[in-house]
Amino acid sequence: MAVVLLHLVILMKLFMLSCGEFQRFDEKIKSDGSLSIFVVGDWGRNGNYNQSQVATQMGKIGEELGIDFVISTGDNFYEDGLQGVYDNQFQQSFTDIYTAKSLQKQWYSVLGNHDYRGDVLAQLSPILQKFDSKWFCMRSFIVNTENVDFFFVDTTPFERKYWTHPKDHHYDWRNVEPRDQYIENLLKDLDLALKESRAPWKFVVGHHTMRSVSDHGDTQELLQELLPTLKANDVDLYINGHDHCLEHISSRDSPIQYFTSGGGSKAWRGKFTPNADKLRFFYDGQGFMSMKITSTSVDLVFYDIFGTNLYQWSMNKQLLTVM
Template identity: 55%
Template structure:
């Protein structure tokens, strides 16, 4: 995914693992990636539903990610949740973290910042373990945050050219899980009203690109 624009993109990491929207006032934590390419573009890799100790084709996908990441010179990686199967992490010392993350995503091109949200499988385990800075000390590319924010306020205050919201559950999907009605009713109106360009999610274990006829598509995506 390349965003050919010299302006910042606001990327909101939002967790809807319980399929509910929580509006609690909090300051939005901001991350800025200054473009390093001559054309001012950002190139991003996105992956979700992956942590399986390298099994179930995880290692094969990681190998291909490394090749693509090198080709496009990826700026950072986004994980859309379900980071560790089947039941998240036990604690910060759980060997599953290294076995499913550090020891799998070893390509040089993937040693960039990872921004991760939580999925329903992660909530089966110790959520605080994934949020702990201890894991970042173990592997500096790991970052997982859970922020309960007033999403509409954060989007309204953002002056970014690109507005991207990251979650785990689908809004619409032709996959096995289908649509998530709570998000259709509660989240989609906010995204449309605040002119969000992309909602990126995991959960359905397939690749889909769903667009709206009500909004024109931006160029250079």
Template identity: 35%
Template sequence: MVVSDLGRNGHYDQKPVAATMGRIAEQIGPDAILALGDTHHYGGVESVTDPLWMTNYELIYDHPELMVNWYPVCGNHEYRGNTQAVIDYSGISRRWEMPARYYTKTFEDDGTTVKVVFLDTTPLIDKYRKKTDTYPDAVNQDTEAQLQWLEKTLTEATEDWIVVVGHHPIYAYTDKSESERTDMQKKVDTILRKHNVDMYICGHIHNYQHIRRPASKIDYVVNTSGSLTRTPKEIEGTVFCNNSPGFSVLTADKDNLKLNLLDKEGKTIHVVSRTK
């Protein structure tokens, strides 16, 4: 399961979406949940004992079938607070598994392997590095080290499917600063295209968008918010867009990789599908 932009203290559609996640999890038995940033709006968390861990996360996603491992990344809102606490919470919660700011996890089932590469995108975007009062920890991160790690990781990858995830989009419709996307295109997309990854999945924009770009074989997907959404518009390469809150479900076998985009009732409204 893939979620993003969750934390609204249970308001808007966060609780209904969480309930649907539990119901769907009962049916499919997910291996894990990928959390693509902004688990905590608006100012991140101050510590591993911040009450927001309860009101944004633990008491909301309380269904027994959601007690699987969650693999998160930081979003820009986490960077407004204590980002190290987001990592350190792995030592508090039995299901929060964040070993570093960027990392990989390989999933295997019936002989099929999927490598998920988790990126820390906020420090890769110059506007956040310049706003040291608002995002104090962004400028402290070594951008080149992360990009060199990404290059090495993808060079050495041998899994059947390669999925890269992060908080910020490479391509998307949004009224947010265009520099966010251009920085991601220059720094990240060039590496992803070089290695022909299968999908790049992100959050940040609070709606669903599936985009294919000329001269790229990658499926670029914006995952919707699990609480409060915004209305998207089509851009060049848009295959699908929708403002429903919800979450997605990633499945794979040797021949097929599918990302099912679900609304808050659990209905599949679009499928991103790749075949070998």
């Protein structure tokens, strides 16, 4: 009876977190005023498709950079998410792969479309943190730091085809349906949180591409429903996975930069379709991204499975001081 009651309490908490304001979590910056993180997505394949090689390089470079935490851009477990909190894939695709000392930091994860094909509540369950304390996953939440606020957004419900044409797949819409109400509440909470942010930088993290030249391409629902909120609130970066590649695209009608880091395992899709924005970098293969952030600068680097620096890019901003 006690076990049943505990399970019900956990489900109630998850339901409340999925429907209310974004939960906030704090991360400290280094004594020199900087923050260093990794971004990797679309990885959970039991070490196959070069997942282990990517993890090895993350461990080595993470030691050099002094990584503070890791962001996972979703599709954490293939092909159909986790089947429960005791699914062996959690250990085989996560705990047993990211073993380097430098990676034993908090992993902040969003859900991808493949995660929604399994037991979503399992990935959201705090029980997984008992198995591996570095794991952390919620639908939408905020990580606050002195330099930057990260707004993690649950993008899978935005795509209508998952609702109307799921093909042979089953999507776990518990605590999400009805779709329109869920998205309306999410956008309202995001808009409020962005307006309240006083951090020098504002980055939004989601699974799905906003702009991409690869296999999935642009996500029209995000361009129509999510992007206006980002533009209205001076968001600097939109960071995603979904397409299994590494890319950087600059918006032509706003300061927003789009970064895809979805090369955590299976890649090499062999597709390239330009869009209306400016493509700065595209690599159709496996790898990951690092970010070093101060109050006035952001330095980003893409790496491949050999740890090679494929591309680097920096942006700066002048902070206004009030006399």
